Amino acid sequence: MxxxxxxxxxxxxxxxxxxxxxxxxxxxxxxxxxxxxxxxxxxxxxxxxxxxxxxxxxxxANVGHCHPYHVKAIQEAAAKLLNCYDFPTPGRVTLAKRLVEITPENLDKAFLLSTGSEATEAAMRIAKRYTGKHEILSFFGGFHGRTWGAMSMAGSPGTKGGWGPLMPGTIYGPFPYCYRCPFKKEPETCGMFCIEYLDTVLKTQSIGDVAALIIEPYQGGAGFIFPPRGYLPALQRWAKEHDILFILDEVQSSFGRTGKLFMLEHENLSPNFLCLGKGLASGVPTAALMAEARIMDILSSGDLSSTTGGNPLSCAAVHAVLDIMEKEDxxxxxxxxxxxxxxxxxxxxxxxxxxxxxxxxxxxxxxxxxxxxxxxxxxxxxxxxxxxxxxxxxxxxxxxxxxxxxxxxxxxxxxxxxxxxxxxxxxxxxxxxx
Ligand SMILES: Cc1ncc(COP(=O)(O)O)c(C=O)c1O
CATH class of the missing domain: 3.90.1150.10 (Aspartate Aminotransferase, domain 1)
Structure with missing residues (x-):
């Protein structure tokens, strides 16, 4: 009934x-x-x-609301140690190792944070420092969070309207929203014109200083918009050819949501950065940035951190999520x-x-x-x-x-x-x- x-x-x-x-x-x-x-x-x-x-x-709540195993892990962690900022904990270092082991081979360092916005913001900042360049390319309709840099990369007025001026060096390209193609083309015959068009985007918007591009593998806030198969690998190739780092924002699409632990697995992507959040701790505010060591190691002690990033409670919650994901498939x-x-x-x-x-x-x-x-x-x-x-x-x-x-x-x-x-x-x- x-x-x-x-x-x-x-x-x-x-x-x-x-x-x-x-x-x-x-x-x-x-x-x-x-x-x-x-x-x-x-x-x-x-x-x-x-x-x-x-x-x-x-x-x-990818593992379901208040999953008993998840709740127990959180309760036990809360009774033991909540925060210690300057010092590693067993939970934090073993989690970094575990995340490195389950993400693509090229991603060999983890940075634990509290929100998805922090993860995308950190990826862009590290990309800028590593390359010495300052421009970031994002996509029409994209959403990467609400902090200033992340918000500046949004591809819709609903997120950034009224908050200007935005971060310098923001440039935007078309996302393959095939139901409403900005070029009025059909996916079967367009030959992925939107990738080709990125060259025009660079010619018209960039001053030749692009550090990275940031993209969601499917657009969440814009309306669950999925690119056609083949688009993301083609974009990854395009980025490499143009010496642009590839930041994949899986804050929303990861931890089983699309039927694989990470959406990148559907097309074997290997981005330079991977941003994680939301389902990662399934309700405890936690995020992570995964990156290649050659890039992450541009940071020195104290360059970039967050008071509660990688706290023992969050780490216990993520370990429990990963156990549940594996045990219950x-x-x-x-x-x-x-x-x-x-x-x-x-x-x-x-x-x-x-x-x-x-x-x-x-x-x-x-x-x-x-x-x-x-x-x-x-x-x-x-x-x-x-x-x-x-x-x-x-x-x-x-x-x-x-x-x-x-x-x-x-x-x-x-x-x-x-x-x-x-x-x-x-x-x-x-x-x-x-
Ligand atoms: C793809 C994506 N990136 C980043 C964020 C920002 O995450 P948070 O709200 O935890 O800062 C979100 C949140 O909805 C998101 O969907």
């Missing part, structure tokens, strides 16, 4: 009013409900309503269950005029809402209606995208086939009722 909640419930309404009075309005807002607790893929709000989570608390589960969800939603798309596109890999699927399939005009109001009805009917979803018309389907990777079926039944009913 599909639940039917009136949102916000009375307690949620009280907390939302308090939030509006006392909290910065700068944080993002979705459907009005206030979370109280969560277990696995199930969330309870403060009014006692129960939901299936299609957000993973924004792509963080969560990347494999994400591939299997994600494929089922994508197929169900794709089948519905053929009958629903306002659902223009369903795309994704593993447990990261984007639903793009449009007024009609021919015009592809973005439909943020219909998107909002879908979100609201989904939440009222017991499935929490969020939306992203430059036009606010893309729903992100990103459940915790522990979702079972039965839970996927139950939530897809609800989504199908809601989609057909729009």
């Amino acid at each position: 599909m639940p039917s909640y009136e949102l916000p419930g009375p307690k949620s309404a009280e907390y939302i009013a308090m939030s509006e009075k006392y909290e910065s309005p700068g944080t993002t807002r979705q459907v009005p409900l206030v979370w109280e607790s969560a277990q696995g893929v199930h969330v309870k709000d403060v009014d006692g309503n129960e939901y299936i989570d299609w957000t993973s608390g924004v792509l963080v 969560l990347p494999g589960n994400a591939a299997r269950v994600g494929a089922y969800i994508k197929e169900r939603l794709t089948n519905v798309m053929h009958d629903v005029e306002v659902l223009g596109d369903v795309r994704g890999l593993g447990m990261v699927i984007g639903l793009e809402f449009v007024n009609d399939k021919a015009s592809k005009e973005p439909a943020p109001d219909i998107t909002w209606e879908f979100l609201s009805r989904m939440c009222s009917n017991g499935v929490i979803v969020g939306r992203v995208g430059m036009y606010g018309n893309i729903v992100r389907v990103a459940p915790p990777l522990v979702m079972t086939m039965e839970e996927a079926e139950e939530s897809c039944d609800i989504a199908e009913k809601v989609l057909r009722s729009l």
Whole structure:
């Protein structure tokens, strides 16, 4: 039976009013409900309503909410040692070793941090110091965090609008958003013109001082946009040919999300830097920057650090995440269950005029809402209606995208086939009722 909640419930309404009075309005807002607790893929709000989570608390709870093994590791670490900044700990050094062992062979040093923005910011700074150059190339629609440098590399006004002037040396190229190709070409026949066009970008925007490019393997904030197969290896080759370091921002796409531990595994990429966060510690604020030793070793003691980066609690959380990923084969589960969800939603798309596109890999699927399939005009109001009805009917979803018309389907990777079926039944009913 599909639940039917009136949102916000009375307690949620009280907390939302308090939030509006006392909290910065700068944080993002979705459907009005206030979370109280969560277990696995199930969330309870403060009014006692129960939901299936299609957000993973924004792509963080990859091992599921409050996984008992994860919680135990965090509790034990908290009782032992919380922070010691200037000194290594066994948890930190063994984690660095473990991360080096599971990432591509060329990445032989790890730098532990607290947020994804710090990881992308650090990658750009190290690239600048190593090359002695100052320009960074990023991509239309890209998102790399909210600190100044990271924000400057955003490819949408929603992230950087009103915060100028931006970091000097920012240049932008087109991302292969094939559903809305900026060149109005078709992926089957374009010959990846957007790679070729990067030469024009350099000729027109650069002063010949590009240190690095930074790219998400799929764009998260822009709306779960996946480049066609072959694009990322071609970009890596292009970067090498132009003597530009390649920073792959896997803050969102890693730790099983796309059906492999890292998305780079799908096409055997070997970037010079790899930025990790979100699912890395599955809820404890933790990030990591992986880099080649020849590059990372440009730093000297005290050059770049963070008070809580690599603290024992975070390291214990990451070790536990990696144990769980291995023991429960969560990347494999994400591939299997994600494929089922994508197929169900794709089948519905053929009958629903306002659902223009369903795309994704593993447990990261984007639903793009449009007024009609021919015009592809973005439909943020219909998107909002879908979100609201989904939440009222017991499935929490969020939306992203430059036009606010893309729903992100990103459940915790522990979702079972039965839970996927139950939530897809609800989504199908809601989609057909729009
Ligand atoms: C691809 C990507 N990079 C960087 C970040 C920034 O991470 P944080 O919010 O932890 O600073 C995000 C966050 O959504 C992200 O999706």
